[in-house]
Amino acid sequence: MISLILSTATRYLLPLLLLFSVFVLLRGHNEPGGGFVGGLVASAALALYSIAYGVAAARRMLRIDPRALIGVGLLIAIGSGLLSMARGLPFLTGLWVERELPLLGKVGTPLLFDVGVFLVVIGVVLTIIFALSEE
Amino acid sequence: MRDLLLVLPLLIPLSTAVIGLLFWSRPHLQRALATVGAGLLLASGLGLLVSVRHGGIHTVQVGAWPAPFGITLAADLFSAIMVVLTGLIGLAAVLYSLGSMDAHRERFGYYPLVHILLLGVCGAFLTGDIFNLYVWFEVMLISSFVLMALGGERAQLEGAIKYVTLNLMSSALFLAAVGVLYGIAGTLNMADLSKTLRATPRPDLVLAPAMLLLVAFGIKAAIFPLFFWLPASYHTPPVAVSALFAGLLTKVGVYAMIRVFTLLFDHHAHSAHLIILVASGLTMVTGVLGAVAQNELRRILSFHIISQIGYMIMGLGLFTPISLAGSIFYIAHHIIVKTNLFLISGLVFQLQGSYQLKRLGGLYRKHPGLAALFLTPALSLAGMPPLSGFWAKLILVKAGLELQQYLIVAVSLMVSLLTLFSMLKIWNEAFWKAAPAEHSASLSRGTQLALFLPVLGLAAITLWIGLMPEPLFSLSEQAAQQLVDPTEYIRRTLGE
Numbered sequence: 001m002i003s004l005i006l007s008t009a010t011r012y013l014l015p016l017l018l019l020f021s022v023f024v025l026l027r028g029h030n031e032p033g034g035g036f037v038g039g040l041v042a043s044a045a046l047a048l049y050s051i052a053y054g055v056a057a058a059r060r061m062l063r064i065d066p067r068a069l070i071g072v073g074l075l076i077a078i079g080s081g082l083l084s085m086a087r088g089l090p091f092l093t094g095l096w097v098e099r100e101l102p103l104l105g106k107v108g109t110p111l112l113f114d115v116g117v118f119l120v121v122i123g124v125v126l127t128i129i130f131a132l133s134e135e
Numbered sequence: 136m137r138d139l140l141l142v143l144p145l146l147i148p149l150s151t152a153v154i155g156l157l158f159w160s161r162p163h164l165q166r167a168l169a170t171v172g173a174g175l176l177l178a179s180g181l182g183l184l185v186s187v188r189h190g191g192i193h194t195v196q197v198g199a200w201p202a203p204f205g206i207t208l209a210a211d212l213f214s215a216i217m218v219v220l221t222g223l224i225g226l227a228a229v230l231y232s233l234g235s236m237d238a239h240r241e242r243f244g245y246y247p248l249v250h251i252l253l254l255g256v257c258g259a260f261l262t263g264d265i266f267n268l269y270v271w272f273e274v275m276l277i278s279s280f281v282l283m284a285l286g287g288e289r290a291q292l293e294g295a296i297k298y299v300t301l302n303l304m305s306s307a308l309f310l311a312a313v314g315v316l317y318g319i320a321g322t323l324n325m326a327d328l329s330k331t332l333r334a335t336p337r338p339d340l341v342l343a344p345a346m347l348l349l350v351a352f353g354i355k356a357a358i359f360p361l362f363f364w365l366p367a368s369y370h371t372p373p374v375a376v377s378a379l380f381a382g383l384l385t386k387v388g389v390y391a392m393i394r395v396f397t398l399l400f401d402h403h404a405h406s407a408h409l410i411i412l413v414a415s416g417l418t419m420v421t422g423v424l425g426a427v428a429q430n431e432l433r434r435i436l437s438f439h440i441i442s443q444i445g446y447m448i449m450g451l452g453l454f455t456p457i458s459l460a461g462s463i464f465y466i467a468h469h470i471i472v473k474t475n476l477f478l479i480s481g482l483v484f485q486l487q488g489s490y491q492l493k494r495l496g497g498l499y500r501k502h503p504g505l506a507a508l509f510l511t512p513a514l515s516l517a518g519m520p521p522l523s524g525f526w527a528k529l530i531l532v533k534a535g536l537e538l539q540q541y542l543i544v545a546v547s548l549m550v551s552l553l554t555l556f557s558m559l560k561i562w563n564e565a566f567w568k569a570a571p572a573e574h575s576a577s578l579s580r581g582t583q584l585a586l587f588l589p590v591l592g593l594a595a596i597t598l599w600i601g602l603m604p605e606p607l608f609s610l611s612e613q614a615a616q617q618l619v620d621p622t623e624y625i626r627r628t629l630g631e
Contacts (some may be wrong), residue, residue: 071156078150084199091142119173 002053010052017045025118026104026111035114037122046122047129055133058126066126073119080112140186141193141208142177144218144261147172148225148254155247162241166233168553169246169505173229176253183433186273188610192617192627194263203327209263209628210613213463217390218262220470221383223596225253227589228379231478234578234585235375235485240286248285249379252545259387263628265399266313266323266509268391269306272355276302279384282376294368301364308609312347316399319344326628329467329621338402345400345407350393356388358448359417362441366425369440370433370490374481377433381440382474385468389447393462397618406419416543419445424558432480432490432565435557436473436610439516442550443469449543450531458534459615463533463606468523468600472512475593479509482586483565485578492561497570506566508587511594513562517555523600526608553587 021042028034048057084093096108104111147517151172158164187193187210195208209217228248236245255275262268282304284295317323319340320331332341350361357365367383369377392411402406406511421443428437447469450462480490487495499506515522528551535544578586600607 065159067159068157072152074149074153074156078146078153084148085139090138090195090197090199092197123205 007052010048013032014045014049018042021045021118023131025114027115029105029111035117036121038114039118040125043122043125043129046126050129055130059130062126066123066130067125069119070127071123073116073118073121073123076119077113077116080109080116083109083112106109137186137190137193138195139259140179141195141210144176144183144222144257145208145254145292147179148250148257152247152250152254155244155250159244160242162238163218165241165246169229170226170233170508172250172605173222173226173253176257177219179225180215180219183210184212184219187212187215190615192624194627194630196630202328203322203324206267207263207324207326207449207602207628208261209543209624210261211617211624212610213390213393213618214260216463216467216610216614218257218578220386220467221253221256221260223593224379224382224470224474225249227474228375228382229477230585230589231378231481232375234582235481236373237286240373245282245285248278248282250481252282252383256383256387257262259288261475263317263325264323265325265328265395268325268466269309269313272309272387273306275384275387276306279380280541284373285371285376288371291371293370295548297364298368301354301361303318305351308347309351312344312351315344315347317382323627325394325398326621326625329625330629332399333402338503341400342407345434348395349407349410351394352388354388356385356392356444356448357418357441358444359414359421362418362422362444363512365441366429366434366437369437370431374433374477374484378474378477378481381436381477382470385440385444386447386470387397389462389466392448393459397459398621398624401454401621408452408454411448412540412543415445415447415449415452416546417445418442418448419546423550423553423557426551426562427553430492431559432483432492432495433477434475435561436480439476439554440473442554443473445550446531446547449547450534451530452543453534453538453540454536455538456612456619457537458531458613459618460531460608460611461527463611463614464604465527466608467611468515468527468597471593471596471600472515472524473598475512475590476509476516478586478590478593479505479512484612485520485586487570492564494571495565495567496568499566501570508590509566510562511597513558514555515597517558518551519555521601523597523604525601526604530608530611570575 001038015045020055021038024033025035025038046058046062049061061077084095094110096109100106141442148373151168156167192211196202197206197208252275255271255278258271258274259268262271280295280299283298284292316328319335320328322328322331335341354361369380396407416423419442422438422445426435426438431436447462447465451460483495484490489495518524518528531546532544
């Protein structure tokens with residue numbers, strides 16, 4: 001049964017939580033936060049959606065299989081490590097953009113790695129939650 | 136280029152697993168991917184071995200963080216040999232899986248899991264940091280837990296529970312030891328630890344983490360009083376998984392033990408080497424006696440793993456360059472032979488539908504080729520010339536005689552004899568005696584190829600090592616030299 005209160009609240013909370021998760025991800029650069037917590041916040045938002053509207057609806061909204069998210073996230077993380085090897089530096093060495101970008105500040109491969117972590121966490125948590133609630 | 140060679144054995148299995156994850160519901164693609172990945176891993180291992188042999192120890196400071204602070208990857212000859220063996224066994228197991236793994240397990244990510252396991256094993260061999268070693272152990276263990284339980288058969292879950300519990304206990308001890316070491320030395324980089332421990336003002340304290348690590352790695356390597364989990368669990372998963380575990384996992388424990396007791400505790404823990412030597416003798420004897428009492432093919436082989444582990448750590452206990460070379464030679468020989476025997480037990484099961492010796496028989500008449508394939512690794516395991524096991528035992532016996540440790544030499548020779556007895560028991564029961572019941576299974580041509588190719592390949596390698604032991608022996612000798620005198624390892628790791 002879909003609860004009216006929960007589903008209405010979710011409609012407002014979902015975008016806020018997702019925005020907040022991105023904020024936490026980007027903040028993780030120099031302050032508390034990062035891909036792991038950000039990913040947890042984002043997956044909490046999606047889990048909330050699946051509780052309010054059912055797992056099938058949540059899967060439809062997500063569009064891709066959460067397992068694929070794990071793969072994509074890991075690939076991004078591996079790629080961020082390989083970029084430095086292309087420059088002749090050891091694996092996973094941080095490379096940084098010269099100029100500060102608006103809003104983001106100084107970005108580099110560690111941010112890319114964090115984005116990978118972000119996706120992996122969402123993928124793992126949702127795979128578990130969806131599997132459990134479909135039982 | 137060197138950096139790349141050192142990182143590739145980690146990147147290849149990881150990438151293979153990840154790409155496999157993206158094609159979760161496409162088993163055909165996963166099979167192809169897993170095979171290519173395992174082949175590439177073997178190739179990269181060989182590349183690393185050649186490069187290390189010519190260019191000395193390779194190190195990479197990951198993320199360009201300087202040595203004692205960041206995580207260092209380091210490959211000396213011993214590591215490189217182990218990586219090559221990992222690639223070889225990975226390839227053999229994946230090939231065998233192509234012909235034997237059921238669709239159900241394949242759908243639940245069997246192939247990506249195998250590659251994550253290979254990643255953990257390679258990582259453990261290549262890291263130069265003791266906490267990082269712990270992390271790789273966990274990567275390896277967690278994927279092995281899943282592989283052990285995947286499929287959810289009753290016997291499997293029972294075996295998995297024992298396996299998981301004891302291995303988690305060992306992990307806890309390992310972690311505690313790492314904590315104590317950090318408290319004593321203030322560093323986790325193994326090369327730096329080696330230097331600091333040598334100059335420590337409280338050498339008596341060092342014995343505590345040494346013993347903790349001995350027990351932790353002892354559980355993983357299944358040495359004498361700590362081996363019960365192995366025969367309780369290794370015969371439960373599908374054969375390809377058993378073979379992979381039998382070949383690689385306990386040997387990671389042995390590797391870690393050798394690494395730690397040559398690099399970190401060579402100065403303080405003389406008593407530790409004595410304990411290891413005693414444990415090695417007891418491990419050999421209990422393992423082989425356990426095997427004599429068994430009547431299930433894979434359980435017999437599981438007990439023989441234990442007995443063989445005794446030989447590997449016997450070299451460590453004697454602690455001379457030649458005995459360590461013997462250990463390394465023995466590990467290489469054993470990994471190939473033991474994996475092969477497990478694969479053959481799977482073939483026997485495919486042909487006759489049982490692992491129980493009572494229900495088997497007549498294989499020599501029906502499949503003489505398979506009988507020859509069985510005899511090669513079986514006699515090699517028992518140490519018959521001219522197979523690889525003979526040379527492995529010869530080196531160890533020679534090392535023992537040089538040190539006048541007659542007791543351990545006598546034990547090792549007696550255990551060889553019992554091993555031969557046990558292998559002949561399998562031969563008599565499964566191959567020689569008349570078949571108790573007609574059970575004819577026909578395999579398709581493609582399946583046959585996938586099942587026989589790895590067995591043939593591994594048997595050929597056993598024979599090759601047996602006929603030409605010199606290349607592997609000189610390689611082991613050089614590797615042992617690097618272990619006995621770790622100054623170059625320390626210098627290269629710390630980048631001085």
